[in-house]
Amino acid sequence: MEDETTPKTFDAHTKNISGERSKKRSKIKILINFLQDIRLTFSLIKDYWNGDYRDVSPLTVVSIVVAFLYMVSPIDLVTDMIPVIGWIDDIVIIVLCLKLLHGDLEKYKKFKAEAKAAGHKDHTRLFRD
Structure with missing residues (x-):
């Protein structure tokens, strides 16, 4: 029977900890990328609104407008009155x-x-022109 101090057990434990850290890092990276994309979207909207940048597809403009209208609309798939769950949609x-x-x-x-x-x-x- 191996105790917890054997090299095999130690290596397995170390790999498990490494895997958990890697998963946490990838989740954090996804969240950071998400927040950066939101910030970049606001910058794009500002530059588009001011006429400083117009190389945007009509689908992009429509997507932003529809998403914004959905966010401010009182009609939701899941009501925002329910904390956390209401924000999922x-x-x-x-x-x-x-x-x-x-x-x-x-x-x-x-x-x-x-x-x-x-x-x-x-x-x-x-x-600008």
């Missing part, structure tokens, strides 16, 4: 919207990176 709508926006968000991210690399502090002033 809103989160699902946001996630679906971000999935639809993915291509346009990547183009917009590239646009912002190129403007920053060119050394322009306020990139939006360069692209």
Whole structure:
């Protein structure tokens, strides 16, 4: 019978801890990416609204409008009066919207990176008519 101090047991225990940490890191990374995409979406909306960036598909515009209207609408699949559970449908709508926006968000991210690399502090002033 092996006790807990044998090398095999120790290695198995170490791999288990490593696996748990890796899972936690991947969940945190998903959450960080989600929050970054939301922030980028707000920046895209601002630049689109101001006329500074127009390379956006009509589907993206419609998706953002529909998601926003759903979020502010008092009519939900699951009422927001129920704490936490009531927000699940809103989160699902946001996630679906971000999935639809993915291509346009990547183009917009590239646009912002190129403007920053060119050394322009306020990139939006360069692209106005």
